[in-house]
Amino acid sequence: MSEVIGIKHDNKIFDTQTAKQEGIKGQEIYFDNSADALSIIRHSCAHLMAQAIKELYSDAKFFVGPVVDEGFYYDFKTSSKITEEDLNVIEKKMKEIAKKALPITKETITKQEAIQKFLGDELKQVVMSKIPGDKFGVYRQGNFEDLCRGPHLPNTKLLHSFKLTKLAGAYLGGDEKAEMLTRIYGVAFADKENLNTYIHQLEEAKKRDHRKLGLEMGLFGFDEEIGAGLPIWLPKGARLRRRIEELLTRALIVREYEPVRGPEILKSSVWKVSGHYDNYKENMYFTVIDDVEYGIKPMNCVGHIKVYQSSIRSYRELPLRFYEYGVVHRHEKSGVLHGLLRVREFTQDDAHIFCQPSQIKDEVSNIIDFTRKIMGAFGFNYEMELSTKPSKSIGSDEVWQVATNALEDALKSNGIDYKIDVGGGAFYGPKIDIKITDAIGRKWQCGTVQIDMNLPERFNLQYTDKDNTYRQPVMIHRAILGSFERFVAILTEHFGGEFPFFIAPTQIVLIPISEEQIPYAQEIKKQLLSIGAYAEIMDKNETLNKKIRNAEKQRVPMIAVIGAKEVEERILSIRDRQSKTQYQIQEKEFLNMVEIKMKEVSF
Structure with missing residues (x-):
């Protein structure tokens, strides 16, 4: 031992x-x-x-x-x-x-003794000013010692x-x-x-590193003239995002989520009602319009609450599932900004479910199943963590316990092994965090599921129950990817830029050997676009080998070389990067194959 x-x-x-x-x-x-x-x-x-x-x-x-x-x-x-x-x-x-x-070795001394011991050290004085109590630990090894609790x-x-x-x-x-x-x-x-x-x-x-690959592959960039933490999406990166959004939207519609959209700037009075003003103000941006203070939204929940309040609700309507690819802004200190992983503006794959308390377990179970399908499509292993009430929170202990128990029941009934993060919940409710493991073993925080009985109370949300009495709904905050920015960064590093065919920003590069084959390449490109696949034509005046090398540097899944023979016989000479094979295929068969590949993955 x-x-x-x-x-x-x-x-x-x-x-x-x-x-x-x-x-x-x-x-x-x-x-x-x-x-x-x-x-x-x-x-x-x-x-x-x-x-x-x-x-x-x-x-x-x-x-x-x-x-x-x-x-x-x-x-x-x-x-x-x-x-x-x-x-x-x-x-x-x-x-x-x-x-x-x-x-x-360790020695315990009083605060006054510590102040005297480190009298000439202004950094230690700052440290001590932040430590409560009168007992300070000092650890010593050889001629070195420092304040420390061990x-x-x-x-x-x-x-x-x-x-x-x-x-x-x-x-x-x-x-x-x-x-x-x-x-x-x-x-x-x-x-x-x-x-x-x-x-x-x-x-x-x-x-x-997604910052390096993003630059090499022309996915996104940053510009100091615009501001730190504000990414610019280039065409290829925007295509990648759009494809993920398309797959997600299709899955949301099947699961009976309704698209909504809230404003990006709301009066501060509404953020005071929600509790964000008192509990999240340091992370928000504010401005004044006509002598009234407004806050730029750091979350989409208040907008979705207003959608709920736009009509009288009955128990027959519940659960109501609203989703929005909502752009939010959060004040992050410059020292923690890191490519797409930590930015000041990002888009959440956000949804809010309004339901009866008896429906919580089923709704959370459905979210867990949805998560399984999405993570499986990208080949991610994942784990879940239950986060409980933090020291800075709103709502009663009783409400928190009911919400926490509901999350635990859903995790257990789905056979999910989970960890508990004591005190790691959001200020308005407990949550389940979804953490994925990438191809080289790193863990990333992505999605979250949060039970909220506090915001419905603060905004006096109601629905009419079977007995014609008014009841308060439960609100479930849910994001599976977390944000498109962060998820694209993780995907880029997970695949090392070698994106699978179904989401690759450019799926096929068509390389005509000479100018005579360009019209046929353009014809193929139009047909590929019509079935949802994106193709580019490399028609620069370069050698065939250089064109192929440039396409390979872009990590494009498939290269189609077109010469005189290919035009005459309406075939394509394929270099498949992912299967590492080369073959010839008839045009019609090729288009059918691509269409199947585009439909292979769904959430």
Whole structure:
């Protein structure tokens, strides 16, 4: 059995030293690659990195160094300019320190003692100002010490499988008006094998980076003159989006969803009723028109509530399912913007279902089934997570419990294994988050299903029940893709730009060998467009080999070469990129094959 490095008690993790000092007993955590163990390993590795930085740059001062999903980081400042090349130097120093097998010890001191200890360190003073209470933990290894609540490994000798991955800038405390600090990211594991697997994944991720591929393939772009976080969709990217929208729309109509559309700007008074003004204001954009404040919508729910209120509703109408590909705007700090994955304007595949409480389970079950079909079409594995009431919320505990129980019942009845994220719900209700796993093993947050009994109450939504009394409907917020922007980014990286035929922005490139074959290529293109497939003609004055190479760089699923023989016999010479085959096929048979391919996938 590997070494015990921590104790889990009451859903909190303590290092062995703290557990022993405070007499805490619970589940033992061993030095392995379990989530709890990695949290301790990575937290300790963050301090190891800080110690190495301090030895290399004596004037370095440190802010915070938390564990995050992708590993750990530390924010710090120094008068020296740190570059990507310095990461190898820091990593080498970390290995030297780790081999010294320095004991990692903890001391608990008062706030006043901590203030005196770090008197000349303005970053530590900021950290301490944000920590409540009078007891502060200080962890020490060798000549390095830092404020920290832990937990940590007992000794640096256990740290041997780590890698520094990225250098970035970060505003102090995330405040754009504060000074810029240096941030170094890293990752650590219990063994070399898992580290090497992760490094391979990082290298693969660089090749698949949607920002790089999006530029190469002409899918989307960003323009500083327009503004950060505001993507521009180029024709090929817009075609890709349109195809996903078409498939989704067809599936929504079959499932009896009704299209609606709400305005993109609404009076602030309505956002006050909804609770967004008090609970989400910092993420919204506002303007004043005729001395009245308006808020640009960060969500589509209020518009759909107004659609519901546009008519007197009866129980016979429920459930009512409204959908909208709604454009929303959210204020994201510039430091977290990341290609299409984190933007300030995006389009949600949003829907809201208004139903009776007794219909919740069936509606959520239908959404889960819908999710299965969509994720299956793209080849994604996925998992679901139930998020419960957060500290900042609206509505009574009783209403929250009813809504949470309804989601749990739907998950269990569908045989879904799920995790629970305590306190991770939306401010107005609990939710199920849909997390997908891509081709190289990364997990992405996409869709969500949220039960809301609070907004219907706030807006006094009603329907007439069988006994002619007024009842309040339940509102279900539902997005499966999450947003088209984020989903396209994930798809691009999942497939490495090699989109499957049914959604590829250009499905077929027609390459006439000479000008004489261009009219036949144009004829084929028109027929392909009529059956819903998109084709391009490469008719530049280039060699055949160069035309083929250019088409292959665009990762087009199918290339059709047209020469004199092909025109005479009305055939096409096909290079199928996905099956890696070459063959000749009659024109009519080719068009039939393409039409079948376009209809192979449905949600």
